[in-house]
Amino acid sequence: MSAAEKNPTPTEKEPKKGKYDPRNKLNDLTSSEWIPETISVWNQKGLGAKHPDVKIEKQHPAPFSFTDVARLIRFFTKQGQTVLDPFLGVGSTLKACALEGRNGVGIELNEKYVDLSHERLDVELDDIFAREYEQTILHGDSRLVVEDLDENSIDFVVTSPPYWNILHKEDHKVNQERKSSNLDTRYSDSEHDLGNIDDYEVFLEELAKILGKCGRVLKPQKYMAVVVSDFRDKSKYIMFHADLARALEPFKLEMRGLKVLYQRHKRIFPYGYPYAYVPNIHNQYILILQNAKK
């Protein structure tokens, strides 16, 4: 079975409909492919727990779905362009790049996830087309590694950063289950890991600085998509998506839209019942930012 057959993406399933406008400088989509993608709510689309290709993905505590990333990549780039993910994890963005015919660059701090990303590209991509484009995995702290990349060399940045230190919350029920299956429940013990910063304001500042540095390598007027989730800190609800959007303003990364990614497959827990309102947070947000630098 080819990689494309194992991992069908929406464009592979449907024949191209509508007209391609030669003025389109952003992507390879026709009018009827473009317009529905601007709807502000998407359903998250994963492979499902039983798919053979979730074996590597599962070893990471918080991967995003490569099919959702592929959808963003198809909208914000043309074939052959270059995508950057400064928080690569187990390589979902590079898998999506390979399948969509884009070059990818990913940066990851934890060596274990760097190795798993290499393995994932080797094992899960057996399609010749998927190997035509270059996927580069860089090991290290994004704060430093992004500085080595050339200015204006990237067409699109897509990433999902640590959501502060929420993986440290011992009472998180999913964490307890992962622990009993011997799976990672946090990214690393490194002091360079953004997921290990205790102070929320310091964390936001550090994250904004890294994404700001990505703005230097991102071409002018090109886009950045950041997948995040709001979260609870004890009983307080933290609007991480809004805090991050504000923290990015000084870096000339301007908000152009917000997508709600509905995670309809998530389990529901009886948080708070029968005393208080405690949400089951079943959506992520995708911040769509544009590089306003000249």
Ligand SMILES: C[S@@+](CC[C@H](N)C(=O)[O-])C[C@H]1O[C@@H](n2cnc3c(N)ncnc32)[C@H](O)[C@@H]1O
């Ligand atoms: C939410 S996960 C990304 C998951 C990824 N989207 C995937 O599908 O596998 C965030 C990642 O950022 C990495 N990370 C944390 N601090 C970092 C830093 N300073 N530089 C580079 N990577 C870092 C963590 O090790 C973790 O793998």
